[in-house]
Amino acid sequence: xxxxxxxxxxxxxxxxxxEALQRISSNSxxxxxxxxxxxxxxxxxIACSTVYSKSNVPRYNRSLVDxxxxxxxNCAGATETNPVKLKIIGIVQAGETTSHYxxxxxxxxxxxxxxxxxxxxxxxxxxxxxRETGFIISSRxxxxxxxVEKAGDDLHAGTEIVRSSGIIRPWQAAAMISSGVPExxxxxxxxxxxxxxxxxxxxxxxxxxxxxxxxxxxxxxRRSFVSTEEIGILHDDQQEISGKIRESxxxxxxxxxTGGTSLGGRDEVPDAISRxxxxxxxxxxxxxxxxxxxxxxxxxxxxSVSGNPAPALISVEEFWERYIETAFGVTGLRRxxxxxxxxxxxxxxxxxxILRVKVGNLEDGMxxxxxxxxxxxxxxxxxxxxxxxxxxxxxxxxxxxxxIEIKFFGDPN
Amino acid sequence: xxxxxxxxxxxxxxxxxxEALQRISSNSxxxxxxxxxxxxxxxxxIACSTVYSKSNVPRYNRSLVDxxxxxxxNCAGATETNPVKLKIIGIVQAGETTSHYxxxxxxxxxxxxxxxxxxxxxxxxxxxxxRETGFIISSRxxxxxxxVEKAGDDLHAGTEIVRSSGIIRPWQAAAMISSGVPExxxxxxxxxxxxxxxxxxxxxxxxxxxxxxxxxxxxxxRRSFVSTEEIGILHDDQQEISGKIRESxxxxxxxxxTGGTSLGGRDEVPDAISRxxxxxxxxxxxxxxxxxxxxxxxxxxxxSVSGNPAPALISVEEFWERYIETAFGVTGLRRxxxxxxxxxxxxxxxxxxILRVKVGNLEDGMxxxxxxxxxxxxxxxxxxxxxxxxxxxxxxxxxxxxxIEIKFFGDPN
Numbered sequence: 001x002x003x004x005x006x007x008x009x010x011x012x013x014x015x016x017x018x019e020a021l022q023r024i025s026s027n028s029x030x031x032x033x034x035x036x037x038x039x040x041x042x043x044x045x046i047a048c049s050t051v052y053s054k055s056n057v058p059r060y061n062r063s064l065v066d067x068x069x070x071x072x073x074n075c076a077g078a079t080e081t082n083p084v085k086l087k088i089i090g091i092v093q094a095g096e097t098t099s100h101y102x103x104x105x106x107x108x109x110x111x112x113x114x115x116x117x118x119x120x121x122x123x124x125x126x127x128x129x130x131r132e133t134g135f136i137i138s139s140r141x142x143x144x145x146x147x148v149e150k151a152g153d154d155l156h157a158g159t160e161i162v163r164s165s166g167i168i169r170p171w172q173a174a175a176m177i178s179s180g181v182p183e184x185x186x187x188x189x190x191x192x193x194x195x196x197x198x199x200x201x202x203x204x205x206x207x208x209x210x211x212x213x214x215x216x217x218x219x220x221x222r223r224s225f226v227s228t229e230e231i232g233i234l235h236d237d238q239q240e241i242s243g244k245i246r247e248s249x250x251x252x253x254x255x256x257x258t259g260g261t262s263l264g265g266r267d268e269v270p271d272a273i274s275r276x277x278x279x280x281x282x283x284x285x286x287x288x289x290x291x292x293x294x295x296x297x298x299x300x301x302x303x304s305v306s307g308n309p310a311p312a313l314i315s316v317e318e319f320w321e322r323y324i325e326t327a328f329g330v331t332g333l334r335r336x337x338x339x340x341x342x343x344x345x346x347x348x349x350x351x352x353x354i355l356r357v358k359v360g361n362l363e364d365g366m367x368x369x370x371x372x373x374x375x376x377x378x379x380x381x382x383x384x385x386x387x388x389x390x391x392x393x394x395x396x397x398x399x400x401x402x403x404i405e406i407k408f409f410g411d412p413n
Numbered sequence: 414x415x416x417x418x419x420x421x422x423x424x425x426x427x428x429x430x431x432e433a434l435q436r437i438s439s440n441s442x443x444x445x446x447x448x449x450x451x452x453x454x455x456x457x458x459i460a461c462s463t464v465y466s467k468s469n470v471p472r473y474n475r476s477l478v479d480x481x482x483x484x485x486x487n488c489a490g491a492t493e494t495n496p497v498k499l500k501i502i503g504i505v506q507a508g509e510t511t512s513h514y515x516x517x518x519x520x521x522x523x524x525x526x527x528x529x530x531x532x533x534x535x536x537x538x539x540x541x542x543x544r545e546t547g548f549i550i551s552s553r554x555x556x557x558x559x560x561v562e563k564a565g566d567d568l569h570a571g572t573e574i575v576r577s578s579g580i581i582r583p584w585q586a587a588a589m590i591s592s593g594v595p596e597x598x599x600x601x602x603x604x605x606x607x608x609x610x611x612x613x614x615x616x617x618x619x620x621x622x623x624x625x626x627x628x629x630x631x632x633x634x635r636r637s638f639v640s641t642e643e644i645g646i647l648h649d650d651q652q653e654i655s656g657k658i659r660e661s662x663x664x665x666x667x668x669x670x671t672g673g674t675s676l677g678g679r680d681e682v683p684d685a686i687s688r689x690x691x692x693x694x695x696x697x698x699x700x701x702x703x704x705x706x707x708x709x710x711x712x713x714x715x716x717s718v719s720g721n722p723a724p725a726l727i728s729v730e731e732f733w734e735r736y737i738e739t740a741f742g743v744t745g746l747r748r749x750x751x752x753x754x755x756x757x758x759x760x761x762x763x764x765x766x767i768l769r770v771k772v773g774n775l776e777d778g779m780x781x782x783x784x785x786x787x788x789x790x791x792x793x794x795x796x797x798x799x800x801x802x803x804x805x806x807x808x809x810x811x812x813x814x815x816x817i818e819i820k821f822f823g824d825p826n
Contacts, residue, residue, distance in 0.1 A: 043632040044825030057792065060620075064790070094613050094720070097620050113613075113720070115620055154791040161796065169825065170632035171795035174625035174722050178792065200507050200526075207473075207510050207528060212587035219456040219583040224825040307507070307526070309587050335821060337750050338774050361751050364816050365778050377477070378567040379470065379591065382584035383574065403777050408748060412457030412582065412637040413826050 014283040014290060016393055017318075017352035023280050023294070024322045030299040031327050032253050035188050039176040042168045044224025045186040046328050051162040051172075053179030056152035061116040063092075065147045068107040068129060068136050069120035075141045083130075083139040092117060107136060116148055123147035155179050165329030167225060187328055193231040193252035194218045197241060197259040197269055198307055201233045212379075213258045213309040220313055221256075221320065222413045225330075236260060241272035249297050254323065256316060259307030269293075269304050277302060285393060286352040288377070289315020308377040314354050314388065334387070334407040339368035341404055346397035356385035357406055368406050385409070427696040427703060429806055430731075430765035436693050436707075437735045443712040444740050445666050448601050452589040455581045457637025458599040459741050464575040464585075466592030469565035474529040476505075478560045481520040481542060481549050482533035488554045496543075496552040505530060520549060529561055536560035568592050578742030580638060600741055606644040606665035607631045610654060610672040610682055611720055614646045625792075626671045626722040633726055634669075634733065635826045638743075649673060654685035662710050667736065669729060672720030682706075682717050690715060698806060699765040701790070702728020721790040727767050727801065747800070747820040752781035754817055759810035769798035770819055781819050798822070 015023075034048050063069065070086060078084040086107040090100035094113030102108050102119035110116070110123060122142040130137040155161070161175045162168055168186070176184060194217045201211040214230050222228045231248055234240050241257075248255055260269035270282070270293060277297030284292055288311035295302040301323050305312040321333050339359055347353050357368040368389060371381045387408040391398065398404055428436075447461050476482065483499060491497040499520040503513035507526030515521050515532035523529070523536060535555040543550040568574070574588045575581055581599070589597060607630045614624040627643050635641045644661055647653050654670075661668055673682035683695070683706060690710030697705055701724035708715040714736050718725040734746045752772060760766050770781040781802060784794045800821040804810065811817055 040628045040632075094611065094620075094622070096613070113622070149787075149790070153787070154793050159793070167825065169796070169822075170629045171723065171726075171792050173632065174629045175792040175796060177623045177625050177628065198507065200509075207507075209507070209526075210590045212590050215453045215590065216583045216587045219453075219586065310584065313584075335748065336774055338776075338778050361749055361818065363751075365751050374562075374566070377562070379584050379588040380567050380572070383582070383588060405774065409582075411824060411826075412580065413824075 014285045015281050016350075017284055017286045018392070020281045020284045020294070020319065021322050024301075024319060025326050027280060027296060027326070028299065029296075029301060029323065029327045030253065032187050032190050034185050036183050036185050039173045039182060039184050042176075042184050042186055043170045043173050045168055045189070046225050046330055047162045047164060047166050047168055048185040048187060050160060050164045051176055051181060051184055053155040053157055053159045053161055053175065053181070055157050055180040057155040057175070057178045058149055058151055058153065061148055061150050063110045063112055063114045063116060063123045063147060064149050065123055065125045066111050067109075067123045067125040067147065069102065069110040069114075069117050069123050070107045070138075070142065071102055071104075071120055072122045072142045072144045072146070074102075074104050074106070075124075075138055078138050078141045080139045083137045084141075085132075085135055085137050087135055090117070121145060121148070165331075167330060187225065190226045190254065190324070190328075191252045192221055192226055192228045193248050193255050194228065195231050195234060195244060195248065195255060195257045196307070197234045197236060197257060199236050201259075202235070213307060213312050216309045216313055217256055217258065217316075219412065220410065223410065224413060236268045238268045238272040238275075241268055242275050245273060245297060245302060246276055249300055249302070252300070254300055255297075255302045256312075256320075257302060257304050258312050260304070273297070273302060273304065284315075284352075285350050286315060286354065287348065288354065290351075292316060292319065294319065306377075310377050310379055310382050313382075314356070317388075318354070318390070334410055337366060337406050337408070338403050339366035339406050341398055341400055341402050342367050342369040344397060344400045345370050345372070345391060347391045347393070347395055349396065350393045352393045353391040355389050355391065356381050357387055357389050358384055359386040359406060359408070366406075368404065427698045428694050429763075430697055430699045431805070433694045433697045433707070433732065434735050437714075437732060438739050440693060440709060440739070441712065442709075442714060442736065442740045443666065445600050445603050447598050449596050449598050452586045452595060452597050455589075455597050455599055456583045456586050458581055458602070459638050459743055460575045460577060460579050460581055461598040461600060463573060463577045464589055464594060464597055466568040466570055466572045466574055466588065466594070468570050468593040470568040470588070470591045471562055471564055471566065474561055474563050476523045476525055476527045476529060476536045476560060477562050478536055478538045479524050480522075480536045480538040480560065482515065482523045482527075482530050482536050483520045483551075483555065484515055484517075484533055485535045485555045485557045485559070487515075487517050487519070488537075488551055491551050491554040493552045496550045497554075498545075498548055498550050500548055503530070534558060534561070578744075580743065600638065602638055602640045603667065603737070603741075604665045605634055605639055605641045606661050606668045607641065608644050608647060608657060608661065608668060608670045609720070610647045610649060610670060612649050614672075615648070626720060626725050629722045629726055630669055630671065630729075632825065633823065636823065637826060649681045651681045651685040651688075654681055655688050658686060658710060658715060659689055662713055662715070665713070667713055668710075668715045669725075669733075670715060670717050671725050673717070686710070686715060686717065697728075697765075698763050699728065699767065700761070701767065703764075705729060705732065707732065719790075723790050723792055723795050726795075727769070730801075731767070731803070747823055749818055749820050750779055751816050752779035752819050754811055754813055754815050755780050755782040757810060757813045758783050758785070758804060760804045760806070760808055762809065763806045765806045766804040768802050768804065769794050770800055770802050771797055772799040772819060772821070779819075781817065
C-alpha cells in the first residue's frame with residue numbers, strides 16, 4: 001500500500017503562486033523559430049521586431065471628399081452675398097494624377113482620394129457649391145488645407161506601426177503595406193501538444209471516463225499564433241509516459257500532460273518526467289490545481305496538471321501566459337477589465353485562489369459575480385463564466401463592491 | 414461631366430443608423446446549412462439548437478480528494494482526545510469500482526475521482542488522519558457527503574449545456590461529451606467573400622494604391638464560425654463587377670465589396686449591383702462611412718463600402734453583426750464593457766458617430782479615450798484603438814466622465 005506521507009512529500013514543498021510565476025520568468029526557454037511572411041499573411045502572428053513605416057501615408061496630398069480643388073486665395077472673401085465663380089478646367093479621380101495647374105478663377109473637379117492638383121491647397125465639398133455648366137459658384141472661402149489629407153498625415157515615414165512582440169492586427173498589416181513594408185519577420189506558430197494519462201480513459205476500463213480534458217485544453221489554448229494538437233492517451237505507466245514525452249518534445253515547443261498528479265495513488269507522471277527533465281516547481285499554493293508541476297525538458301516546458309478539466313485549465317492558464325510572455329515577450333494575452341464585486345469573497349491564507357466570474361454591464365460600470373461552488377472541478381461553473389479573478393495569497397478576501405481586475409477567457413480560435 | 418446633384422440623389426435618401434439596422438433585422442436571409450459534428454470538433458461553431466445533458470455528471474458519487482472513504486456514523490463523536498480507529502479494508506482508484514462494503518470500524522482508501530464504495534458517505538482527507546499499518550486514526554467526525562461529489566452535482570441530466578445559437582466554448586463541448594452527448598448539430602461556417610474595385614488598385618495604374626482594404630476586412634472578419642476569402646480586384650467596370658458578383662454569390666453566403674461608393678465619379682458598383690439585386694438601403698446617416706449600401710442578391714447580403722480601409726471596417730461592422738444576429742441568432746459577438754470617458758465628445762445632429770477608443774484600467778474602473786482625428790480614414794487611429802463607441806444620432810454628445818458602452822475589436826482568428 002502506498003505511503004501517503006511519502007508521496008505527499010513532493011507537495012510539502014509547495015511554493016507560492018508568485019514564486020512559481022517568477023521561476024518561469026527567470027528560466028530560459030527555447031524560442032520558436034522565426035520566418036518572414038508577406039504582411040498580408042501576418043495578422044494574428046507575433047512580430048519579432050518593431051516595424052516602422054518606410055514612406056509617408058498618404059504618399060501625396062489627397063482629397064478627403066468629392067468636390068472641387070481650389071486655391072484658397074482664389075476664393076478669399078467669398079460669402080452668400082458675394083460668391084465667387086470658378087471655371088472647372090479638369091477632373092481627378094482616385095489613383096489619377098493631373099498636370100492641370102489651377103490658376104485664379106479656376107478649379108478642378110476631384111473625387112475622394114484624388115491627388116490635389118498643382119496650384120490647389122483645399123477642396124470645396126460638392127454639396128456646398130452651386131453648379132452652372134462648366135462652372136461652380138461658392139459662397140464660402142475655404143481655409144488652406146480644408147478637406148485635404150496631407151502627405152504623411154496618417155503615417156509619417158518612421159512612425160512605429162508594430163511593436164516588437166506585438167500580435168499583428170489587420171490594420172497594422174494594412175499600414176505596413178501602405179507604407180512600403182511588404183514583408184515582416186514573425187515567430188512561427190508555437191506548437192503545443194496535449195497528452196492525457198489515466199487507465200480510466202481507455203474504453204476497456206471498468207469505470208470508463210471520457211477524456212474531456214484533452215479536448216478542452218487543445219481547443220482552448222489554440223490561438224492565431226499557437227497551434228495545438230491532441231497527442232494521445234497514455235496508460236499510467238512510467239515507461240509509456242517518459243517514452244512519449246521524449247518523442248513529443250522533439251516536435252512540439254511545449255507540452256501539457258493531464259492526470260496522474262494527485263497526492264497519492266498511481267502517480268506515474270512525476271516519476272516518468274523527472275527521469276528525463278528538471279523540475280522547475282512541483283506544486284503551487286493555489287486553488288484550484290495545487291498539484292500543478294512544471295518540468296523543463298530540452299529547454300521546453302512540460303506542464304503536468306490535474307486530470308479534472310476545469311482545474312486543469314484554470315490552474316495552467318496563468319503559467320502558460322507567463323511562459324508565452326517569457327519566450328515571445330507577448331503581454332496582455334487576455335483582455336483585462338476592472339469590475340465591482342457583486343459579493344464578498346474569502347481566501348485561505350497563503351493560497352492564491354482563482355475564481356471563475358460572470359461579468360455584467362451596469363449603467364455606471366461593470367459588475368463581476370464570482371461563481372462559488374462546492375468543489376472546484378465543475379464544468380457547470382465554466383459554462384456560466386466569462387473569465388477569472390485572482391485573489392493573491394496575502395489577501396484575506398475582498399469586500400462586496402470592491403473593484404477588482406478580471407481577465408476574460410480567450411475566444412475560440 | 415458628371416452631374417453631382419443627380420449622383421448625390423442616391424444619398425439624399427440617407428436613412429438613420431437605427432433604421433438601417435432595423436431593415437437588416439426585418440429582411441430574411443439565406444441561412445447557411447447545418448451539419449452534425451462530434452462534440453470535440455464543435456468549439457467555436459454555432460449550435461443550431463439548445464443541448465441538454467443526457468446523464469448525470471458525475472455519473473456516480475465520487476471522491477473530491479485523496480483519502481479514506483468512511484461512513485460518517487462510524488466516526489460519530491471522534492475528537493482529538495477521543496479519536497476513532499478504522500481498519501483499511503480496500504483501495505479505490507479513479508476509474509475503478511470496488512465491491513467492498515464498509516462496515517462499522519472500517520474504511521476504504523480512495524483517490525480523487527474514485528467511486529464512493531458501498532456503505533460509505535464521506536471521505537476523510539489523507540492529510541487529516543494518522544496512519545498505522547492497516548489502520549487510520551481520525552480525530553474528526555465527518556459530516557455526511559464531506560469531500561464527496563454526488564452524482565449529478567456538476568450537471569443533472571436535463572441541464573442546459575449550450576443555448577441555441579450559442580458559440581460553443583471548449584468547456585461546453587467537454588460537458589456535452591461527459592453527459593453522454595457525443596455529437597451536436599451546428600451551422601457550417603459562414604463564407605464571406607471580399608471583393609475590391611478600383612482602377613487605382615492595379616499595378617499598371619498611374620497613381621497605384623495598395624489594396625489594403627481587402628486584406629484588412631478579410632483578416633478582421635475571420636472568426637471560428639466565419640471563413641473569409643479575398644475574391645479579387647475588379648476594374649471600375651459595371652460588366653466586370655456585376656459578372657463577378659453574380660458568380661460569387663453562388664459560392665459565398667455574404668459579400669463585402671469595397672470602393673466605388675463616393676458621391677460622384679466612377680460609381681460603377683451601385684449601378685452594377687442594382688441590376689442583379691435589391692437595394693435594402695443606400696447610404697446611412699453615420700460617420701464614418703455614410704455611403705455604405707446594402708443589397709440583397711439571391712437572399713444574401715452584399716455590402717458595398719468605402720474603398721478606404723478604416724471607414725470600410727468601422728462602418729460595416731455593426732451591420733455585419735446585425736446580419737449575423739438575424740441569420741444565426743448569435744448575439745454579443747464582441748465583448749462589451751462600460752467605461753468612463755476621458756474627455757467630452759460631440760456629435761453632428763442626426764448622424765450616428767462611431768468613434769475609435771483606447772481603453773485603460775484604472776483603480777476604480779475603466780476609462781475610454783476617444784481617438785479624435787482630422788479625417789476618419791486614418792489607419793494610425795486604428796493602430797492605437799482597442800474598440801469602438803457609438804454616439805446615436807439623437808445624442809448631441811457625451812460629457813467627460815460619463816459612463817458609456819465600448820465594444821472591443823475582435824481578436825485575429
